Amino acid sequence: MRSLNQLLWLQRLLVKLRWFYFVKFWGMDIHPSAVMSLSVRLDKTYPKGVHIGPDSYLAFDVAVLAHDMPRGLYCDTHIGARCFIGARCIILPGVSIGDGSIIGSGSVVTRDIPPASIAAGNPARVIRRNIETSRLGRLRSAGRDRGNEETVLPELELAAREAGGLP
Amino acid sequence: MRSLNQLLWLQRLLVKLRWFYFVKFWGMDIHPSAVMSLSVRLDKTYPKGVHIGPDSYLAFDVAVLAHDMPRGLYCDTHIGARCFIGARCIILPGVSIGDGSIIGSGSVVTRDIPPASIAAGNPARVIRRNIETSRLGRLRSAGRDRGNEETVLPELELAAREAGGLP
């Protein structure tokens, strides 16, 4: 683990380069403070339609779509600020996810999700409202109800490792 | 973009080679006019059970299964003509999807889908009937209700780029 941590600067460089590639080359609208796994798929058919807000987090294999091929539509898909998008979620074209919302792993988001909500399922439904998230979509209550303190990893290591696409 | 378009002949060659590999080497039944993303997974355990009709389109990460390991079954899975199978769909073994049907992204298709239907969800349910599709599962009404003409990409570029597995 210790030896892996020595490579964190390399990972951070790769993540930065990828952000540059998405924003400057493809023209996507991604806030520099957003963090996403290397395996995330952002719509390259209509890259201008991809909008990701500050301090949001996209876990591994998330797909953000901005075009609907059978209907021939090209739409804007918005992910707000301080959102957490769980592993393998699919955000359908034209959907807006409000600030501070959490989408459970494996969800398919077909409609707009209001701010400060937890949604999950296929199709995704709101299962909780009025939550409060901080950076990377963490619940403000996070960690308080945790029993086993030993299992808490340093946040930097966690975020950096996840940003590298490790599951 | 312009420079990427100069590589379209290479992409077309790769797609053709892959079709040859699936059909001649593995013995799958795929019509040459079907288009699929490079990330599609077709069942190689029972490749003869995979049937894909003309002018159908399989988006990225679609999985077409033709065997059920816990039951020890090997079955024929059919996708008809002019179908659109959305990103990350799983078509379970033995399922038949009728001609001209559209399956929404992220669906798990557990039962037969009648022709000219739209189905979505996990498990997939029919949500609309009597649609009309043309080549690659496009709705005949496609693009008519589109507001922003600027966002329409040339169809050739679109199809070729998607066939290359880009999301």
Add this chain to the structure above:
Amino acid sequence: MRSLNQLLWLQRLLVKLRWFYFVKFWGMDIHPSAVMSLSVRLDKTYPKGVHIGPDSYLAFDVAVLAHDMPRGLYCDTHIGARCFIGARCIILPGVSIGDGSIIGSGSVVTRDIPPASIAAGNPARVIRRNIETSRLGRLRSAGRDRGNEETVLPELELAAREAGGLP
């Protein structure tokens, strides 16, 4: 096919090396008789929370999670003995799947699944109880109700090929 089978020793070696890497390097609790596709994702953020029992089988693209980032939780996720986890399933952190259970392809398992059950869907629900499985989660009744004997592949080839991550 015949020529591919000559490479089975190489595949078996790779599978063994990977088991060693997961268990000795990452500290996961995986029984040596469990078989999993090369594309399986096991949680490397909290690897000690991953528990996979003897004679279980994980198909391609299965994800086993052991941490919940928004809640800051690190939990133990258990897959019992003789289970079959279908392709692209997501097992959420803290879930326990009982011995001899089968999870359908594309399911998202959000709650504990009792032993000897079949569960499927997003979220996964139990759809059958009191089943009996043998090695790799095969139903004891497997193959008995099969019509076409020609389509039965040798079990060794099947298992080895699937373990290699081929769909």
